[in-house]
Amino acid sequence: MILFLRRLSRRPLTMLGLALVGGHLAVAALAPWITPYDPLRLLEAPLEPPTATFWLGTDELGRDFFSRLLLGGQISIVAAACAGLIAAFGGGLLGLATAFYRGAFDDAVSRIVEMKLSIPAILLVSLFVTGFGQSLGVLILVMGLIYMMGVIRTSRALGMTLMEQGYVKAAKLRGETATAIILREMLPNIADLLTVEFALRTSSALLLVSALSFLGLGISPPTPDWGLMIQSGLQSIRSEPWLILAPALCVSTLVIGINFATEGVADLLGLEAARGATGQ
Amino acid sequence: MLIAIARRLALSLVTLFMLAVFVFVATEIMPGDALDVSLSADEIAMIPPERLAQMKRDLGLDRPAHERLGAFLGGVVQLDFGRTLMSKTPVTTIVGYPYRNSLILAAAVLLVAIPFALAIGIAAAVWRGRPIDNIVSTVAVIGYSIPEFVIGTVLVMLFAVTWPIFPATITASTRDPALTLLAASPLAVATVVIGSVAYLARLVRTGMIEALASDFVERLRLTGIPEWRIVFRHALPAAIIPSLTAMALYAAALVSGIVVVELVFAYPGLGQELVRAVTRREVHVVQAIALGSAAIVVALNLLADLAILALDPRTRRA
Numbered sequence: 362m363i364l365f366l367r368r369l370s371r372r373p374l375t376m377l378g379l380a381l382v383g384g385h386l387a388v389a390a391l392a393p394w395i396t397p398y399d400p401l402r403l404l405e406a407p408l409e410p411p412t413a414t415f416w417l418g419t420d421e422l423g424r425d426f427f428s429r430l431l432l433g434g435q436i437s438i439v440a441a442a443c444a445g446l447i448a449a450f451g452g453g454l455l456g457l458a459t460a461f462y463r464g465a466f467d468d469a470v471s472r473i474v475e476m477k478l479s480i481p482a483i484l485l486v487s488l489f490v491t492g493f494g495q496s497l498g499v500l501i502l503v504m505g506l507i508y509m510m511g512v513i514r515t516s517r518a519l520g521m522t523l524m525e526q527g528y529v530k531a532a533k534l535r536g537e538t539a540t541a542i543i544l545r546e547m548l549p550n551i552a553d554l555l556t557v558e559f560a561l562r563t564s565s566a567l568l569l570v571s572a573l574s575f576l577g578l579g580i581s582p583p584t585p586d587w588g589l590m591i592q593s594g595l596q597s598i599r600s601e602p603w604l605i606l607a608p609a610l611c612v613s614t615l616v617i618g619i620n621f622a623t624e625g626v627a628d629l630l631g632l633e634a635a636r637g638a639t640g641q
Numbered sequence: 642m643l644i645a646i647a648r649r650l651a652l653s654l655v656t657l658f659m660l661a662v663f664v665f666v667a668t669e670i671m672p673g674d675a676l677d678v679s680l681s682a683d684e685i686a687m688i689p690p691e692r693l694a695q696m697k698r699d700l701g702l703d704r705p706a707h708e709r710l711g712a713f714l715g716g717v718v719q720l721d722f723g724r725t726l727m728s729k730t731p732v733t734t735i736v737g738y739p740y741r742n743s744l745i746l747a748a749a750v751l752l753v754a755i756p757f758a759l760a761i762g763i764a765a766a767v768w769r770g771r772p773i774d775n776i777v778s779t780v781a782v783i784g785y786s787i788p789e790f791v792i793g794t795v796l797v798m799l800f801a802v803t804w805p806i807f808p809a810t811i812t813a814s815t816r817d818p819a820l821t822l823l824a825a826s827p828l829a830v831a832t833v834v835i836g837s838v839a840y841l842a843r844l845v846r847t848g849m850i851e852a853l854a855s856d857f858v859e860r861l862r863l864t865g866i867p868e869w870r871i872v873f874r875h876a877l878p879a880a881i882i883p884s885l886t887a888m889a890l891y892a893a894a895l896v897s898g899i900v901v902v903e904l905v906f907a908y909p910g911l912g913q914e915l916v917r918a919v920t921r922r923e924v925h926v927v928q929a930i931a932l933g934s935a936a937i938v939v940a941l942n943l944l945a946d947l948a949i950l951a952l953d954p955r956t957r958r959a
Contacts, residue, residue, distance in 0.1 A: 374779065476659050479938040481896040484931040487919050488667055491927045511890070568788050572901045575790045576916050591794060598794070598809075599802055606798075609791040617786040624782065 368629055375625025381618025385434060385611075392432045398425035400432050400585045410601070417607060421593055429585035430607055434615060436580055437570040437587065440501050445563030447505025449555045452512025457543045457551070459513070460520025470513065477510045482569055483576075490578050500579065504569060508562040515558065516551050523547050557627045564619040571612050587612045642957045645950055653943045660935045661717045664928050665710050722929040732925045736914060738815045740933050743910035745819045746899055747937065749830050754837035761838065762845025766880070767872060769850055777842065784839025789898045793832040793905035800828060815909040822909075829906040833898050840894065844887055848880035855879070878952045885952075888945035892938040900934070 369375055388395075402424065409419040417426040459467040477485075486503050493499045523529055523546075532542045573579030574588030582589055587608035594604035716722060722732035765777040801809035813825040823830070852858060853876050861871050903912030911930050918926035950956055 472659070476656055476663060478890065478893060479656060479660065479942070480663075480931060480935045481893045481900070481938065483897040483900050484915070484927075484934055487915055488664070488927055488931050491919050491922055491924055492668060564786070568786075569897075571788050572790060572897075575788075576901065576904055576912075578916065578919055588788075588790075591790065595794065598798060602798055602802070605794055609794065613787045613791055616788070617783050620782050620786045 365629060369625065372625045372629075374621045378618045378621025378623075378625065381614050382622055385615045385618065386438070388431055389434045389438050392435060396425075396428035396431050398428045400424060400428045401583055411603070417603060418601065420590070420604060421596060426604065426607070429590065430587075430611060432585045433587040433590055433608055434611060436497070436584060437567055437574070437612075438615075440497060440504070440570055440580075441563045441566035443501045444504035444508060444566040445559045447502070448508035448512050448562040448566075449559035451505065452509040452558065453516045453548065453551055453555045454543070455509070456513040456516030456518075457520040457523075457547050458539075459517045460524055461539060461543055461547070467517075471517075474510045474513050477507065482507050482565075483572065486569070486573060487578060495578065495581050497580070500570070500573070504566045508565060512555070512558045512562065516554060519551050519554055520547060523550055553630045557623055557630065560619055560623040560626075564616050564623070567612070567616055567619070642950070645957050646947065649943060649946045649950070653939050656939050657936060658714075660939070661714055661932060662710070664932050665713050668924055668928060669706060717932065722932075723925045732929045735926055736911070736929045736933060739909060739911045739914045740930075742815065742822060742908065743896075743899055743903065743912070743934075744937065745822055746826070746829065746833070746903070746908065746910060747895060749823055750833045750837055750895065750899070753830065754834045754841060757834070757838045758841035758845055762842040763849055763872065763877070763880075765842065765846040766849030766853060774846075777846070781839045781843045785836055787836075789832055789836055789901050790905050792835055793828070793902050796828045796832055797905070810907040811909070813909065826906060826908055829902050829908050832902045832905070833895070836898055837891075837895060840891060841884065844884035844891075845880065848883040849876060851883070852876040852880040882949055882953055885945040885949050888942055892941040895941075896934045896937055 369379075403422055405419045405425075407419060407421050411418045417430060420426050420429065455470060459470045482504075485507055486500065489499055489503045529542060529546050532546050537546075570579050571586075571588035571591075574586050575592045577592065580586040580589060590608040591605050591612075594601070594608070597604060720733055722736070724731050761777055765774040768774050797809050800807050807828050808825065809828075811822075811825045811829065813822045817825075849872075853872070857879075858871060858876055861875055862868075866875075899910065900912035900915060902908070903910040904916060907913070911934060915927065915930050918930065
């Protein structure tokens with residue numbers, strides 16, 4: 362573990378990524394206590410330039426923009442992380458199950474995965490938003506299902522190699538149930554993969570949520586949200602460009618942070634795994 | 642070879658068929674029927690019951706689900722997605738031109754992005770570990786981490802507001818010829834190209850590194866063939882194959898990106914039509930757009946599969 366941390370500290374980009382993610386998470390968690398003003402109250406004339414009292418000025422309705430910016434990540438981060446969790450866990454279990462049972466079950470799941478991957482995520486969500494209306498629960502569930510497809514693929518591939526391992530064969534010969542083998546013998550061995558998948562899917566989900574909010578199909582006003590803020594900032598792109606640039610910077614640094622961090626950690630985990638296999 | 646091509650074609654058709662069934666089932670599990678989705682509860686309460694029953698009969702909503710599925714699939718085969726509930730316009734008329742326009746945009750993006758991605762990916766792989774590779778790898782992660790609508794908006798700020806070289810929004814109309822549309826939308830194309838190059842260049846780099854490290858390249862080096870010839874003539878085809886396999890994910894991301902970017906620039910394509918349809922809750926239009934764009938993804942996958950067949954003789958047997 363210490364060795365792992367020391368290696369991590371030698372990768373500046375990974376550290377930068379971790380710092381960005383940590384910072385964003387801290388702000389999002391602490392936002393209710395550190396926002397200077399109520400993000401929903403109309404305080405001043407609309408579109409005031411930045412001043413000492415309103416650090417980033419006011420938005421198109423006269424709300425404090427800085428307070429809204431601090432809160433703007435909360436909901437999308439929570440929604441994306443929930444979707445990431447659903448995708449990683451559900452996908453991991455389904456992937457292992459397909460590797461365990463093979464046969465018709467495997468074929469059916471693989472077909473569905475392939476098909477789902479051909480519908481662009483935004484359209485799938487739109488289809489469900491049309492039917493169920495804009496609800497955060499439906500959004501999380503649909504995103505979780507969409508990103509589950511990719512996880513099923515990777516964990517199925519890893520599960521296939523696990524099926525050849527001695528301890529899985531031994532568990533089978535001991536007559537343990539399928540559930541026990543999948544949960545106790547196989548799942549712990551794909552924990553690394555699922556952690557990385559969770560981070561990757563969360564970053565994709567963040568991009569999707571913000572794009573949907575930008576289109577007006579995701580998080581609905583008056584909730585402060587970066588995608589929504591960028592969308593409404595377009596009206597004053599010539600006079601108040603910071604109303605777009607600030608939330609744009611926030612959402613971009615968050616996703617860049619996740620991707621830098623994930624790439625570094627995945628790389629190191631891969632190295633560790635390879636060393637463990639050959640280093641004896 | 643012919644059998645292999647036929648197999649891939651048949652698989653694509655099966656996927657399309659299953660997609661159509663899926664879209665139908667997805668609409669079916671939603672609460673209420675097409676009428677409830679399109680109208681609010683107040684509107685339904687205001688319509689007299691016999692008129693409501695008549696409307697449901699017109700839409701075929703009184704028939705059992707499997708009959709409606711049959712009718713839906715039959716319609717899809719003839720490219721008939723029904724009519725909108727309110728204006729009674731055929732869905733195909735609404736979606737037709739926007740669909741064509743989105744295809745034009747996608748084709749332009751691919752034409753520009755693929756050469757760039759190849760050049761950058763190959764350069765990064767050949768000079769692996771050198772400064773150029775580090776820069777490419779880092780910039781690529783940043784490139785695909787920034788949402789498309791942010792890239793688009795920033796491009797508008799730079800090249801339409803600060804330096805007014807290009808128009809901020811597209812003035813061309815839905816039925817303009819392809820070249821007029823493209824001439825009016827350089828920033829829209831550039832936005833999607835940036836994300837695409839970031840994504841594709843990484844795939845090419847990974848494939849190229851693997852190919853350059855393989856035994857057959859080592860053997861070619863020993864025979865004294867110049868390095869550039871090895872890279873372009875021998876390693877490149879092998880390097881592209883894994884990228885082509887990843888086409889499915891890229892194609893879906895491309896279509897998603899195009900949908901969003903069209904809204905940033907007011908490009909008259911599927912993206913605009915989609916948001917209009919979702920806010921008006923016109924299920925049939927959303928169905929048609931979802932299926933239509935999935936068809937683009939399936940078609941791009943098919944093209945990728947055929948390209949693999951052409952590049953990799955081993956896959957021709959089967």
